[in-house]
Amino acid sequence: MYEQLKRSLQQHITLTDEEWDLCKHNFRPKRMLKRQFLLQEGDVCRELVFVEKGALYSYTLDLSGNKHVIRFAFDGWWMANLHSFFTGEPTRLNIEVLEDSELLMLDKKNHQILLEKIPAYERYHRIILQNAYVALQRRVENALGLTAEEKYERLIQESPAFLNRVPQNLIASYIGVSPETLSRVRGNYNR
Amino acid sequence: MYEQLKRSLQQHITLTDEEWDLCKHNFRPKRMLKRQFLLQEGDVCRELVFVEKGALYSYTLDLSGNKHVIRFAFDGWWMANLHSFFTGEPTRLNIEVLEDSELLMLDKKNHQILLEKIPAYERYHRIILQNAYVALQRRVENALGLTAEEKYERLIQESPAFLNRVPQNLIASYIGVSPETLSRVRGNYNR
DNA sequence: TTTGTTTCTTGATATTTGTCAACGCCTTTC
DNA sequence: GAAAGGCGTTGACAAATATCAAGAAACAAA
Structure with a gap:
């Protein structure tokens, strides 16, 4: 314990x-x-x-x-x-x-x-x-002063562990963008 | 000293x-x-x-x-x-x-x-x-997740001393908005 | 004072992002 | 297994903000 x-x-x-x-x-x-x-x-x-x-x-x-x-x-x-x-x-x-x-x-x-x-x-x-x-x-x-995409990239670089453990809408809130925007950023990001 | x-x-x-x-x-x-x-x-x-x-x-x-x-x-x-x-x-x-x-x-x-x-x-x-x-x-x-105006209001509340001592463009950068936006916020704020 | 430099303001426009709404997927619960 | 709720995606639109450009104002230096 x-x-x-x-x-x-x-x-x-x-x-x-x-x-x-x-x-x-x-x-x-x-x-x-x-x-x-x-x-x-x-x-x-x-x-x-x-x-x-x-x-x-x-x-x-x-x-x-x-x-x-x-x-x-x-x-x-x-x-x-x-x-x-x-x-x-x-x-x-x-x-x-x-x-x-x-x-x-x-x-x-x-x-x-x-x-x-x-x-x-x-x-x-x-x-x-x-x-x-x-x-x-x-x-x-x-x-x-970063764009939504840049914020997400930095999160991936610096705290990748969060992504597996935290629902996406909380990640969005954590980096200060709306859930919809994060979803779209991720969509673009994968192509 | x-x-x-x-x-x-x-x-x-x-x-x-x-x-x-x-x-x-x-x-x-x-x-x-x-x-x-x-x-x-x-x-x-x-x-x-x-x-x-x-x-x-x-x-x-x-x-x-x-x-x-x-x-x-x-x-x-x-x-x-x-x-x-x-x-x-x-x-x-x-x-x-x-x-x-x-x-x-x-x-x-x-x-x-x-x-x-x-x-x-x-x-x-x-x-x-x-x-x-x-x-x-x-x-x-x-x-x-705050608007430019809210950020400026909070700065006034929490760190008013900055305003007298720091050029406005650095204040803008500090709260993460462009100098132009801060100038406009201040303009509206005074009326 | 004059000159030059920096800072601030204002307007026009473009871009980004948020909001609202609808839908599909997945999980949980009964 | 059906129903309900939560979560993520997508589209259309509105709002906020950045950018670009020009000029005014403030300040510093000569």
Whole structure:
């Protein structure tokens, strides 16, 4: 149940057995089924979520009720609304389960404990934040000023795994085009 | 010369006098004039930049030579291409000086020293990365699926300071619309 | 001031993309 | 196995935005 988490930590830092034990016991395992909500608009995000196995996605709804996918999270990824988590303000995000999932939940108190007690844990978070920031900045580059076709090409290059695991209409929302436009781009693309 | 840096650190952590001394001496002050380049496409980003005073902006150039502004940095902000800085790969970004600036440069070796020697410094970086990540995610929300007018409205709400300090064509690029469209949006907006 | 450069505005037009609607396919559910 | 709902495709059209071009305004330099 904790293999992915252990792997993720070991990828960036080294922990003693005691530290790993302490770490592990601060997480709460949770199973969720497809279409369940982990967080809904207006809620406060009280836990960081580590995906052991499965898939989640987060999105906002605009005034016309259109979904805007913010991001996906698969095996070994973190998911949360950091803004709500750190400030305690209600979130504008929804987080929904895309595939039946095994999750590890970490609430704020336990996160603080780990940050205080295990310096390497704080290092781990600095590093994954760095990586997340780099990836997100790349996403901004790809979102601004590209045509629908270019956005799709970049997605294929940079995140081909998404295509097999995510319905096409969510992919469309993720790159910021309508489902119809994405369908047409794909049509042209195959010839 | 180090006031802004000190203020930024103190905002998130507490340092002893010795720690602050150690910290300070790892930065290299540098003055730069408007239109100078801090980093050019193809370079490796070897230093983190802290803006004591002034303004910078980073951008990419696409195949047609169009500028896409990634971000701005004003007094008290950090600027770098983290991807290039951490991996050592050449950058796709250009960083240019927007107003004559006083900068504090921190190379990778010194950054590592501070991370190792001062735990609070690592905490500081974790926290500002958190904040930067939250801000950037908000930017993605605003970039995807909004009309030109909505994007401009959100910029006014969320980053009004930009408007006084940045030429309009760079603002346009930053929110991902053409300068002409932004000009028209502003025209309508004032009536 | 004069000159030159950059930035901003405005108009005309072309292109891209979104929207609405219809249909077919596939999966799920009863 | 029939029915229902979700998802992807396609077409016609409308709306938003980019592009091109010209000129005005703002700013900087001589």
